[in-house]
Amino acid sequence: MYQNLLNSMSFKKRLLAVLIDPDKTKLDSITIITEKINQSVATHIFVGGSRVEEHLTDILVSEIKKLTKLPVVLFPGDITQITSKADGILFLSLISGRNTEYLIGKHVESISKLKKTNLEVLPTGYILIESGKKTAVENVTGTQPMPRENIQRIVDTAKAGELLGMKLIYLEAGSGAKEAVPKAIIHSVKQALQIPLIVGGGIRTKQQLETAYQSGADLVVIGTAFEENESFFEELKSSFQ
Numbered sequence: 001m002y003q004n005l006l007n008s009m010s011f012k013k014r015l016l017a018v019l020i021d022p023d024k025t026k027l028d029s030i031t032i033i034t035e036k037i038n039q040s041v042a043t044h045i046f047v048g049g050s051r052v053e054e055h056l057t058d059i060l061v062s063e064i065k066k067l068t069k070l071p072v073v074l075f076p077g078d079i080t081q082i083t084s085k086a087d088g089i090l091f092l093s094l095i096s097g098r099n100t101e102y103l104i105g106k107h108v109e110s111i112s113k114l115k116k117t118n119l120e121v122l123p124t125g126y127i128l129i130e131s132g133k134k135t136a137v138e139n140v141t142g143t144q145p146m147p148r149e150n151i152q153r154i155v156d157t158a159k160a161g162e163l164l165g166m167k168l169i170y171l172e173a174g175s176g177a178k179e180a181v182p183k184a185i186i187h188s189v190k191q192a193l194q195i196p197l198i199v200g201g202g203i204r205t206k207q208q209l210e211t212a213y214q215s216g217a218d219l220v221v222i223g224t225a226f227e228e229n230e231s232f233f234e235e236l237k238s239s240f241q
């Protein structure tokens with residue numbers, strides 16, 4: 001999967017992940033949801049959330065895998081969301097924060113579970129950016145988002161992640177964010193990186209999506225807009241032609 005991401009980046013192919021939060025998704029609706037995703041321009045399915053009941057991710061991913069050929073990637077808020085049924089996992093280190101649990105602690109705890117799977121592990125530097133209101137990531141991790149004004153500090157954080165060996169950088173405004181990650185931040189971070197850049201949080205319109213790609217996002221993640229309007233990705237088709 002990582003090689004495909006690198007290839008897409010070099011060919012400037014736009015990648016789009018729909019985020020399914022097991023906590024907000026009813027199991028009996030997953031067939032319809034996955035069919036909609038299959039018919040859309042989405043290239044990946046991400047599964048995860050800040051607070052998810054144990055075993056729910058496993059059941060949900062199992063169902064999704066029966067219904068799609070798209071890569072299913074875990075985007076876990078916690079160790080309980082690790083399941084061998086997916087294709088890969090964003091092994092997220094919250095490098096914008098200084099809570100050791102989310103920098104390295106939970107990662108150590110996850111190894112006994114992770115080594116029993118064949119998941120492709122994608123080490124990801126996860127950077128939370130201030131977005132106008134307190135987000136679930138902030139609440140759960142007890143960390144502050146990075147101020148939007150200090151672009152150089154955000155760029156340096158992303159670059160430090162890359163130099164530590166992370167294979168992806170994820171600029172996150174937070175699910176349902178009031179303000180998506182500004183284009184100046186995406187642009188500056190992209191300029192500094194050799195590795196693929198993921199952008200997500202608060203993207204609700206075709207224009208915002210277009211701006212994210214034009215600024216340098218290789219892969220955009222959308223959850224809330226799809227939850228609110230399952231035809232949203234259909235409406236995006238023209239951005240991908």
Ligand code: 1GP
Nearest residue numbers: 175176200201202223224
């Ligand atoms: C959240 O980046 C993702 O972690 C997606 O956010 O739900 O606002 O699209 P939205």
